[in-house]
Amino acid sequence: MNLKEIKEMINLMNESGLSELELERDGLRIKLRKGSAPEVSMGLAPLPPGGTLSAGAQAGEPSQPEAEEGVLEVKAPMVGTFYRAPAPDAPPYAEEGQRIEKGQVLCIIEAMKLMNEIKSELSGTIKDILVRNGDPVEFDQTLFRIKT
Numbered sequence: 232m233n234l235k236e237i238k239e240m241i242n243l244m245n246e247s248g249l250s251e252l253e254l255e256r257d258g259l260r261i262k263l264r265k266g267s268a269p270e271v272s273m274g275l276a277p278l279p280p281g282g283t284l285s286a287g288a289q290a291g292e293p294s295q296p297e298a299e300e301g302v303l304e305v306k307a308p309m310v311g312t313f314y315r316a317p318a319p320d321a322p323p324y325a326e327e328g329q330r331i332e333k334g335q336v337l338c339i340i341e342a343m344k345l346m347n348e349i350k351s352e353l354s355g356t357i358k359d360i361l362v363r364n365g366d367p368v369e370f371d372q373t374l375f376r377i378k379t
Contacts, residue, residue, distance in 0.1 A: 237261065237343075302358055305375040307368040308349070311342035315364045323364075325375070329357050337375060340368060355379040 240263060244252050253262040307313075315323040315338055324336045331337065336348045337357075359376040362368055 237263075241343075299358075299378070302376050302378050303353065303355075304373045305337065305349070305351070305377060307340060307370060307372045307374055309340055309342050309347065310370050311340040311347070311368060313362045313364065313366050313368045313374065314339040314341060314346075315360070325357050325360070327357050327360055331355060331357060331377070349374070351377070353377065353379060 240252055240254065240261070243249070244263060244265065249265075251262070251264045253260070255261075315325070317324070317339065324338055325331060331351050332354045333351055335351050337351055338349050340347050340349060355377040357375055358378045360374070361376070362372070362374050368374065
């Protein structure tokens with residue numbers, strides 16, 4: 232599924248007055264919903280004991296640390312641009328070593344000119360931030376590691 236097809240789905244929603252549209256094709260599921268304040272739930276995946284995060288980081292990207300017990304990954308729920316703060320001159324939502332609470336905003340992912348707040352689904356301490364401000368992110372890419 233490409234950007235053109237997604238735009239066509241949005242146009243279909245606007246033309247037909249639909250407030251929600253969900254489509255699954257080739258193992259990819261897309262759910263579009265109209266609303267004034269987008270909120271995205273992130274996926275958490277436990278790391279395998281003794282395993283490592285995926286290799287293949289390009290030169291200049293933050294390194295990906297070894298897996299640890301009790302550390303969960305926060306993954307990108309969509310493709311977009313990662314932002315650590317609500318504005319360029321504002322402080323970041325979260326820092327490494329910071330204690331966070333369930334429901335706290337961790338970052339924003341901009342997708343198709345919409346700013347989507349990514350909120351924590353658990354309380355814990357941010358162990359690692361694996362993406363730099365302004366970097367593009369892929370669906371299911373690890374953004375944060377949180378020690379519970």
